[in-house]
Amino acid sequence: MRFEGTLARRYIFSQKRHSLLTVCSITIAVAMMAMIFILVQTMFASERTHIINTEMPFHTVLLSEKVIPESLLDELRASPAIADCGYFEPDQYYTPEKPGRYVEYSPMKSVYNYYLAYKKYSEEELAALSDPGSAESRELRMQSGSSVIRVPEKGAKPVYINYAFRLKEGMMEPYSVVTDAINNAGLSGEIHQLRNDELIIFDYIGMDGKFSMAMMFTLVFVLVVLFAMALRMVIDTAFEISSRERERQFGVLQSIGATKKQIVRIITREGLQLSVIGVPLGLCLGIGFAYLTYRVVLSTKVIYWTWGEHGMDDVIFKVGAGGLITAAITGLGWVLLSAYGTGLRMVKKKAPIEAVRASQSKIRKVKKHSVFGLLFGWVGALAARNVRRSKKRYVVTILSLAVSVTLVATVSYAADSYRRIATAAVSEFGAVTGVECQMMIEGYADSIGKDAGKQLEKELSDTGYFKSARVLYGVYGGEKLSRVDNPEDIPEAAKAQADENYSLPEMGGMYYFIYLNEEDYNNYFDGEPQISYQELTQSRRYVLITGKQLPAPETLPIHDNRLTVALSAIVPLSDERRAEKVAEWEAQQEEKRKAAEAEGEEYEPEADGPHFFTSFVGWDAEKKQPIEADGEIVNKAFTAEIAGQQSKKSTLFTEYGITFLVSTVDVYMENEMLTSLQHAEYTFALDFKDDDSYSAALEWIKTHPRYQYEEHEDYYSMVRQIETGTAAVDLTIRVLSLLISMIAAVSMINVISTGILNRRSELAGMQSVGMTRRQQLGLVLCECVQFVIGGIVLALVFTMGAVFAMRKLVNAVGLPELADQLGLTYTKPLPVIGIAAVCAFAVAVIAALLPLGRMQREPIVESLRGFD
C-alpha cells in the first residue's frame, strides 16, 4: 500500500500541469455543488424566517377570552404531537427561532394592529376590542381578516389569552390533535385556533408538510442530479487524460510485477490526494460564489418588491454544514468513481507490453481527405486528423459543448419568452386593466364638496412624493349612501313598502346610484351616451338604467319623468339584529359541526363570519319621511329627474333587480340634499416619481388614517413585481447559464490543453523537422475551430429539434398563437448560439495557446523527451 501512495504522490508532483487541471476540475465541481446547496439552504431558511416574521413563530395558536382549562392544556402538553406549548400574556416572548433576543408577540395585538393598519374599524371600534366581553369585540374578532397575524408594534397591549404550540414532525396529522382536543373538551365555540400553514409545511409537519417539501426537494434533486452528471464528466475527463498519459508507465509497472489492482489503487489514491486540495478549495469557492449570488439578488431589489422593505431582513445567507458535507461527499464520490473507473480502463484486457508500447498512438485508420484539408492545406488536413485521432475524446468534447450550448440557448430562449410575456404584461397593463395610474387610494374628507376633494388632492401633492395626484372619481359617499349591498338584509316590510311606492315593480324595486366623472361616464355608455355629460350636468338630472325596455308609462310610478327616491346613510344593524345574526351563525356552525361528527369527518370551524351588511332604507312618500327600518335613518327625500333611459344588462340587475340611476359628479356635488352627510369619499389616482418616492408615499399613506391603501389597487407594486420577477428569472437564467458555461469551458480546457500537452513530443518532433511556430499555431487553431464547429453544428441540430418539438407541442394542444407569443421561431436561438460559438472558440484558443506557448518556449530537445 505504501508504494502506491508514494507513487501516487510522485505522479502528482511530476505531472504538475495535469495535477493542477485535475484539482481545478474537482474544485469547480465541488464549488458548483456547494453553491447550489448553499443557495437552496439560503432560500429555504429565508422563506421560513419570512413566514415567522410575517405570520408567527408557532405552528398553531389558540385564542380565547377565557382562561383555557388546565386539563385541556395538560392533555395537549402530554400529546406526542406537541413539541412545545406555552402561555404568553406578557409583551415579550422568547422563541428559539430568534435566539438571544426577545420577540414581542401577541396574536391579539396583531389583530388590533391589522385593523388599525388597514382601517377596517374606527378607533372607537378598536377600543371596543379591548373589552373582550363586549358583543362588538366578539363580532369584530370573528370577522374575516382576524386570522391575519402580524408581529405587533412595540408597546401594544395584549388583549387575549394566548397559547402557542409547536408541533412535532413525526406524526402525519399533528395539527388535528389540537383541534380534536378542543372539540372533545366542548370548547370549539370558545377557543379560536389559528394555523400557520406555511410554517407547518417548512417544518415538514403532517402529511401536507411532508408532501410539499418532498415536491420541493424533488425539484432540487433533479437540478442537482443534472449538474452532478455534467460535473462528473469534467472530473472523469481530467482523470482519463492524465492517466492516459501514463499508460506506458503503468505498463512498465505491470511488467515488473504490479497487479492490476495496484495500478487501480495508484490512480485512486492519486485522486484522493488531489481531493485533499480540491474539495476544501471547492467548498470555499462555492461559499464565495453563493455569497456573491446572494449579494447580487439583494441588490436587484427582487426581495424588496416581493417581500417588502422588512422582507430584506428576512433574507439570511445560510451555510449549513449538511449542504457542505453533501457537496464534499459528492465531490469525493465523483473523484473515487472517476479514478477507479479510469484505473479499470487502464488495465482492462491489456497486456503490459501493449501499454509499454502505448507511446505511439494506436491509430489504425485516418480520413485522408477532409474539408479542412481543402480549405487550409496540409495544416488543415493534419488538424482534421489530429482532432479525430481519438474518437471518444472528440465525441465527448463536441457533445459536451453541444449540450452546454443547447442548454444555454434553451434557457435563454425560455427567459426571453418569459420576458416577452412579462414586458407585454407591463406595457399593456393599463390597456388590459383599464388602469391609467400607478395606484388608487381611497380618501375620506370630513365634509363633502369639491373643495374637500381638492384639499385632499393638494395634501397629497404637497408631500412631494407624487408625480401627479388627482381625484379620479368621487363616489363622495354617495355610493355608500344609496348602495344596496345585500337585498336579503332589507326587512320585508320596508322592502314591500318601497316596492309599492317608489320602485319599478317589474324591475325588482331597488335603485342604485352611480355618480361618474366625464371620462367614466362616456366609457360607461361606450362613448355613445343618450345625453351628453355636460347636458346631464346642466339639467341636474339622471339617466335611468333599467336593464330592459320600460313598460308602458301609465304603469310606472314615474310622473313627468320624476322618480322619488330615498337617501340614507350607512348604518350598522341594531344590537338586537346583530345579536340575532350572531346567534343564527353560531347555530349554523353547530349544525355543521354535528353533521360533520355524525359522518365521522373532521369539522373545521369557519374563521369567516358572521357577516353584517348595511341596509337599504326606503322613503315614505305619503309621510314625506324615510321609512324606519333597522338602524338610524339620517335622510331626506330626493326626487330624481329622469333625463333619459337606457337599457343595459348588468349582473346587479339580473341577480338583484337593481335599477341604476346614473348622474354626473358635478350634480352630486352640488346637490343640497347631501349636505347633511358627514363625510365624502374620493378615489385618487396617483403616479409616483420613482421607487424611493413610492416607498416614502406608502409609509405616508399608511400613517394617515384618512387614506385607505388597498393592495389590489397598488398597480405600481404589481408592475414592479412583474418587472422584478422578470429580473429574478433573468438573473437565475444568467447564473444557470454561467454554471453550464463554466462546466463546458472546464471540460473543453481539459480536453484541448491536455490534448496539446499529450502531443508535446510529437509537436516537438514536427519542430525538429522544420515546422515553424506559426505553422504550429495554425495547426492548433484549426483544431480548435473543428472542435467548435462540431459542437456548434450539433448544438444547432439539438436546438432546432427542441424548437421543432415545442412548435409541434404547442400546435398539438391547440394553441398555435402561443408559438408567436413565446417567439418560437427557428431564427431566435441563432444569436445566442453565435455568441456561444465565439466564446467557445475563445476558450478553445486560450486552452490551446497556453500550453502551446509554454511548450514552444522550452527547448525542442526537452519536449522531444516527452514525459519519460
Add this chain to the structure above:
Amino acid sequence: MELLKMEHLTKIYGKGENEVRALDDVSFTVPKGQMLAIIGPSGSGKSTLLHIIGAVDRPTSGKVYLNGEDVFARKDEQLAIFRRREVGLIYQFYNLIPVLTAEENMTLPMIMDGKKPEKAAVDKMLDQMGLLQRRNHLPSQLSGGQQQRVSIARALFNMPSVILADEPTGNLDSKNSREIMELLRQLNHDFGQTMLIITHDENIALLCDRVIAIEDGRILRDELTGRASRTEEQAEEGEDNAV
C-alpha cells in the same frame, strides 16, 4: 571541403550544485560527404552534440557553422526553416507523426516548405527505402525497421546538407540494424550526403569514414577509419547523383 564547423561548443544544464557540463569546449569540423560516427558511453554528451548541430537545442557557448554560416545567428523562425531545409534528423524512436501515412511523413518537411513533392521523386525514394508497398500505411501499421526507414526517408527527401542520426539502430534488431546501416551507407555513397551518426556500436562506427569518441563532454578521440580515403570520391559521385 568543410561543411560543418563546431567551435568551442559548451552546453551546461542546471545551476550551482546541479550543474551538468554536457559538452565542454568541443571543436571539430566535418567535410562535405563524410560519414561520421560519434561514439561514447551514456551521458557522454553525444546526443546533446547532435541536437545542437541539428539546431533543436542551443549551446551555452560556442558556435556551429554550416557552409560557413553561423547557425544560431538565425532567429527562431529562420531556424525552423533551417532545420527543414538543411538538416535531416533521424531518431532512435523514429518520431513519426502517427496520423500521417509513410508517404506523408516522408514528404512532410517539403510540404511544410510549401512545395509539392514530385511523384517520381517520391516513388523513387520509397522504392529505394523498400517502402513502396507501405506508402499508405500509418506508423502504427509498420514494423520498427520500416518506421526507421520512413524516418530516414523523411530526413533525406528534402536533400538536406547534413543528416544527423541519433542511434538509428538502437531500437532495432540486428537484421534491421544491419539493413538500416547498409541503407545509410548506400545513401552516403549514392547522394554524397554528409552524415553524423551517434551509436554505441563499435561495428557500426567502423562502417563510417571517421569516428569521434566523446566522454564527459569532451572529445576523447578523433580518427579516420579505413573508409576515409574514399570519402572525397564518394562525395563527388553523390553530387553527380543528386544532380
